[in-house]
Amino acid sequence: MSPRPAPVLDVDALLDDPDTRIIVCCGSGGVGKTTTSAALAIRAAERGRRTVVLTIDPARRLAQALGMEALGNEPGRVAGARGELYAMMLDMRRTFDEMVYAHADPERAEAIIANPFYQTISSSFSGTQEYMAMEKLGQLASTGEWDLIVVDTPPSRSALDFLDAPQRMSTFLDGRMIRLLSAPARASGRGLRKIVGAGFSLFAKAVSTILGGQMLADASAFVQAFDTMFGGFRERAAATYALLRSPGTAFLVVAAPEPDALREAAYFVERLAADGMPLAGLVLNRTHPVLADLSATRARAVAEELRSAPLAAAVLRLHADRVDLAEREERLLSRFTSAHPGVAVAQVPALAGDIDDLDGLREVGERLAGVSESAAEAVGSAR
Amino acid sequence: MSGKGGTGKTTVAAALALALASEGRRTLLVEVEGRQGIAQLFDTAPLPYEERRIAIAPGGGEVRALAVDAEAALLEYFELFYRLGMAGRTLRRMGAVEFATTLAPGLRDVLLTGKVKECVNRRDADGRPVYDAVVLDAPPTGRVVKFLDVTKAMAELARTGPIHGQAAGVVEVLHSPLTAVHLVTLLEDLPVTETLETVDELTEAGFPVGSVIVNRVRKQWLPDRSVAAAAGGRVDAGRIRAGLASAGLDLPAEVIDGLVAETVEHAVRVNEEAAASARLEEASGLPRLELPELVEGVDLGSLYELAEALRDQGVGEQALAESRS
Numbered sequence: 001m002s003p004r005p006a007p008v009l010d011v012d013a014l015l016d017d018p019d020t021r022i023i024v025c026c027g028s029g030g031v032g033k034t035t036t037s038a039a040l041a042i043r044a045a046e047r048g049r050r051t052v053v054l055t056i057d058p059a060r061r062l063a064q065a066l067g068m069e070a071l072g073n074e075p076g077r078v079a080g081a082r083g084e085l086y087a088m089m090l091d092m093r094r095t096f097d098e099m100v101y102a103h104a105d106p107e108r109a110e111a112i113i114a115n116p117f118y119q120t121i122s123s124s125f126s127g128t129q130e131y132m133a134m135e136k137l138g139q140l141a142s143t144g145e146w147d148l149i150v151v152d153t154p155p156s157r158s159a160l161d162f163l164d165a166p167q168r169m170s171t172f173l174d175g176r177m178i179r180l181l182s183a184p185a186r187a188s189g190r191g192l193r194k195i196v197g198a199g200f201s202l203f204a205k206a207v208s209t210i211l212g213g214q215m216l217a218d219a220s221a222f223v224q225a226f227d228t229m230f231g232g233f234r235e236r237a238a239a240t241y242a243l244l245r246s247p248g249t250a251f252l253v254v255a256a257p258e259p260d261a262l263r264e265a266a267y268f269v270e271r272l273a274a275d276g277m278p279l280a281g282l283v284l285n286r287t288h289p290v291l292a293d294l295s296a297t298r299a300r301a302v303a304e305e306l307r308s309a310p311l312a313a314a315v316l317r318l319h320a321d322r323v324d325l326a327e328r329e330e331r332l333l334s335r336f337t338s339a340h341p342g343v344a345v346a347q348v349p350a351l352a353g354d355i356d357d358l359d360g361l362r363e364v365g366e367r368l369a370g371v372s373e374s375a376a377e378a379v380g381s382a383r
Numbered sequence: 384m385s386g387k388g389g390t391g392k393t394t395v396a397a398a399l400a401l402a403l404a405s406e407g408r409r410t411l412l413v414e415v416e417g418r419q420g421i422a423q424l425f426d427t428a429p430l431p432y433e434e435r436r437i438a439i440a441p442g443g444g445e446v447r448a449l450a451v452d453a454e455a456a457l458l459e460y461f462e463l464f465y466r467l468g469m470a471g472r473t474l475r476r477m478g479a480v481e482f483a484t485t486l487a488p489g490l491r492d493v494l495l496t497g498k499v500k501e502c503v504n505r506r507d508a509d510g511r512p513v514y515d516a517v518v519l520d521a522p523p524t525g526r527v528v529k530f531l532d533v534t535k536a537m538a539e540l541a542r543t544g545p546i547h548g549q550a551a552g553v554v555e556v557l558h559s560p561l562t563a564v565h566l567v568t569l570l571e572d573l574p575v576t577e578t579l580e581t582v583d584e585l586t587e588a589g590f591p592v593g594s595v596i597v598n599r600v601r602k603q604w605l606p607d608r609s610v611a612a613a614a615g616g617r618v619d620a621g622r623i624r625a626g627l628a629s630a631g632l633d634l635p636a637e638v639i640d641g642l643v644a645e646t647v648e649h650a651v652r653v654n655e656e657a658a659a660s661a662r663l664e665e666a667s668g669l670p671r672l673e674l675p676e677l678v679e680g681v682d683l684g685s686l687y688e689l690a691e692a693l694r695d696q697g698v699g700e701q702a703l704a705e706s707r708s
Contacts, residue, residue, distance in 0.1 A: 029523065030389025059573055125488065155388065155525065168485075177482040202465050203474050207483045210490065210546045219486055256389065259680060263423070292641025294634065305630045311619070312626025314604040315642050318649045321602065324678045332680075352651035354572045 006337040009281035009344035011369040015044040015148070020250055022141065022149045022243070023280070026162055027254035028264035029155040032285040034058050035355050035364060036254050036348075037152040038066060038087070042078070042358060043365035045085035049147040052086040054136055056129065056154045061356035063089060073098070075140070080358045095132040096122040099236075103229035112225045117218040125172070127165030129154040131237070134166060138240040160271055166237045173226055173233070250280035255336075257287055257329035262336050269340050281344035283368065284333060288325045289349050296323035346370065384520055385527040385581065386567030387574045391598045393420040394681050395567045395674065396520040397446075398689035402698045404440035405690070408515040411502055412437070412448045415495040415530075416522060421448045426683060432456075434502070441687070447514075449502070454480045456494040464545050489536025490546070496533055497549045500556045524566065524581040531557055531564070532588050563593030568663070570597060570656035579666045594670040595663060601676045603653050605646070613650030618643045672696050 014020055025037045034055050041053035052075045055068070063069050066078050066087040073094040075086035101109045112118055122128060133154060140149050153162045171177075208216055226233075243249065251272055255265040265282060272279045296319075303316035333345065348367045355364060366372035384399065386392035393414070400412040411434060414421050419429045425437050430450040437448040457480055458471045474480055484491045505513045522530045529535070537550045556562060564585055568578040578595060585592050605613060612618070620643050627634060634642075663671070674692055677685050693699075 028388070030387060059576075120488065125485065171478060172482065172485055177479060203461065203479065206461050206465050207486075211483070211487050211540060212542070215487065215540075258389070260420075260423075261389070290641075291644045292634075292638045294638055294642075298632075302627065302630045302632050306626060309622075309626025309629055310606055311609060312623045312630075314606060314609070315623050315646050316627075317602075318604040319642055319645055321604070321678065322645055322649075328678060328680060352648045353655060 006282075006333070006341070006343060006345040008370065009283070009346035011040070011043075011346050012047070012371075014250060014280055015040065015049065016047060018147070019248055020148060021146075021248035022137070022151065022250070024137075024151045024153065024162075024244070024249065024251050025254050025283075026153045026251060026268060027283075028261050031254050031256045031261050033155075033254045034062065034152045035361070036252070036283055036285065036368070037150050038062065039355075039361045039364035039368060040252075041087070041148075041150040042081050042085055042361050043369065044148050044150070045078075045081055045083035046362075048083060050084040050145070051148045051150065052088065052140060052146050053150040053152070054088055054090060054133070054140065055152045056090050056133060058089060058152075059354075059356070061354075065357045065361070073136075078358075090129070090133055090136055092129050092132045093122050095136050096128065099135055099233070100229070103232040104225075108225055108228065112222065115218055115222040115225070117215070117222040121222070125169070127161065127168045130162050130165030131169045133162070134240045134244075135236065138236060138243065141243055160267060163271060163275065163277075166241065170234055170237060173223065173230060245275070245277050247278060249278055251277055252280050252283050254283045254285060256285050257332050259332060262332055266336060266339060269343060279343065281346060282336070284329075284345055284347045286350040287329050287347045288322055289347070290319075290323050290326045292319055294319060294323075296320040299323070384518060384565050384567060385522065385524050386596075386598075387525075387569075387577045388523045390567045390569050390574050391681075392523070392567040393418075393424060393520050394686070394689070395565075395596055395598055396518050397421065397424050398674070398686055398693055399565070399698065400446045400516070400518040401438060401440050401686060401690035402693040403516040403518070404438075404444035404446045405694065405699065406440075406442040406444060408440070408444045409513070410440075410444070410446050410516045410518060411514045412446055412518050412520065413451060413499055413502070414449075414520045415451045415453075415499075416520075417450070417452065419450060420520065421450065424681065424683075424686070438683075438686075440690075449498075451495050451498045453484050453491045453494045456498050457484060457490075460494070460545060460549075487536075487540060489533075489538075490540060492530050492536050493533055493540070493546060493550045493553065496531065496553045496557065497546075500549075500553045503556055503561065504552075521564075524577045527564070527581065528584045528588055528590070531585075531590060533557065558589050558591075560591065562591055564590050565593040565596055567596045567598050569599055570659040570663075572655070572659060575659045575663050578663065582667050582669065592669060594672055595667060596672045596674065597660075597663075598674045599676040600673045601652075601656075605650055605653065610650050610653050613646055614654045616647055618646050618650075672698065 023040060025033045027033050034057070037053055037055060041051050045051040058066070058068065067076060068087050068089045073088070073091040075088040078085040078087050097113060100112050104112060130153070133151065137149065137151050140146060253265045253268050255261040269279060299316040299320040303313040306313035306316070337343070337345070346368055348364065351360065351363060355361060363372060384392050384396040397412055400410045404410040412421055421437065422429050425448070427437065430448055432450060432452045432455040434447045434449045436445050438446040440446060454475060458475065461471065484494070499517060499519055502514060503517050507513050521527050533550050533553045537547065540547060540550070566578045566581060568574040582592055620639055623642065624634070624639055672693060673696070674689050679685070
């Protein structure tokens with residue numbers, strides 16, 4: 001039984017639809033999320049939409065190509081692009097600072113920012129980058145000046161981190177734990193003490209022994225100062241979360257034709273469905289479609305006989321390898337597709353070489369949309 | 384073992400653990416990021432926080448695997464030094480344990496590397512190390528130096544206490560000749576750039592860098608003399624057609640065009656790989672190992688092939704010589 005082919009993702013229709021206001025590109029690390037985001041953004045802008053792309057950690061030369069190196073934490077116009085394309089790189093620390101200033105009176109904001117514990121939270125807490133990406137997305141959306149916002153997501157261990165980070169951060173900042181740890185007797189109340197018994201006091205003592213009293217004191221002061229703005233903070237996170245669930249948002253799951261990346265993609269697709277988030281489709285990056293209709297077996301057999309024509313023999317052998325690779329990629333994709341038959345797929349044939357200028361991004365955009373000349377030539381098993 | 388995301392570091396770590404386990408030795412393969420990458424690779428159920436045999440090496444050795452979990456490691460400590468009893472599990476359910484490890488990100492790393500150190504130093508009844516080698520599937524290049532740099536992590540913890548003593552032991556092991564940080568890369572621009580940056584960072588932080596392992600090396604079919612022209616788009620379609628015809632293969636023009644296009648892409652890739660390889664050579668000067676691309680993908684059988692390829696390049700010889708002397 002051969003599986004039904006996946007529906008093709010119509011990228012141009014998605015980009016052109018005035019109702020598409022936000023595109024979120026997610027996926028595991030190393031699959032080309034940043035490049036995909038930038039390519040989608042430039043294509044959208046050049047097709048007439050006022051577009052901004054929020055990148056997280058672009059490679060240096062891509063950042064240069066988009067003119068982002070000198071920018072602050074705000075969108076800047078991309079000079080080489082036709083239409084209106086703006087790009088920005090997330091500055092996690094500044095986004096966090098700005099948020100503190102926006103939610104607390106100046107004096108309290110200063111106190112929060114000066115707290116040593118804030119330094120830890122704003123720079124190395126494992127969900128901060130995801131949280132700040134969401135915050136920045138919320139800010140960009142609330143200005144109403146963009147037809148389309150394209151968001152890259154942080155290079156997490158798992159694509160799911162992007163959705164889980166705000167909740168983790170909320171739990172962390174809501175103060176209950178820190179109060180328990182710094183003054184367990186006072187804060188825990190009779191109910192909790194009954195459940196946990198003396199264990200909690202011991203635990204609190206142990207944690208304090210390990211972390212040091214100063215750190216707990218700093219953390220405690222931080223959470224207290226933060227408490228007053230916490231309501232606003234959580235409201236905002238909730239609003240951004242709601243934005244992600246709205247029909248104007250489209251999630252694109254990006255993957256490479258590798259088992260790990262596709263497994264992550266599958267997790268993410270399932271999670272989006274469970275959370276009621278709108279999935280537009282899967283972008284399968286860097287595929288190697290066969291360009292010449294000739295079987296691998298035949299090519300290898302003929303190559304064996306071609307002792308006097310080394311160039312022709314080499315061409316046949318490299319073609320045979322390519323057929324094998326393409327078949328493997330298709331097998332991986334069909335495994336994904338049979339588990340998730342409704343998910344539309346855009347395959348993006350690999351570009352030879354790294355993409356570090358606007359023309360490279362345009363070419364990726366054409367391949368995403370399935371209109372590139374070289375991509376359209378794919379034949380044989382890839383058809 | 385570290386490397387940029389997508390370079391295959393878990394696969395290479397597993398192959399190395401297998402290679403080092405042959406001839407009756409015993410190795411431990413450890414993961415720390417909660418991804419269950421080892422279980423997926425060996426096609427088994429998710430690993431618990433417990434060392435268990437996962438593969439038999441050629442010649443009778445064994446590979447054990449362990450998925451370290453920071454929260455479980457913290458509770459393990461507390462059990463050792465404070466008697467928490469049933470409260471431990473309740474605390475974990477409440478999120479208190481996660482909270483404690485989140486409060487000080489360095490604590491997490493100390494707990495994870497601490498467990499690895501304990502495995503490295505563990506001795507059997509005769510005083511011999513339980514493991515001949517411990518292979519750590521470490522975080523990717525972007526995070527690995529911070530992860531290993533326990534000295535810095537310690538600065539944010541209390542100056543005394545059990546964890547502090549633990550951390551001091553970790554520093555000692557990680558900065559000693561017992562340790563080598565190997566980096567997996569592909570012959571592509573970005574992975575090579577990250578590899579070189581990480582080599583510098585590791586050296587600066589005082590970690591012994593082992594070798595660079597170039598993964599997924601693909602075959603070059605074009606003769607060297609044809610590569611430059613083909614990469615520039617100059618492929619002699621007439622000669623290919625004539626060559627194929629001489630073997631009785633007459634192909635329509637569009638198939639020849641397709642073959643030419645594939646040849647150009649192949650040549651561009653070969654060129655770029657050569658440039659990446661030269662950059663790696665020039666800048667790092669580190670020993671280099673190579674592993675072939677497996678077109679069929681990685682399964683348990685191919686892990687043995689990769690382990691074999693590592694052994695063919697001398698991996699495990701020194702350890703074997705030492706264990707025999």
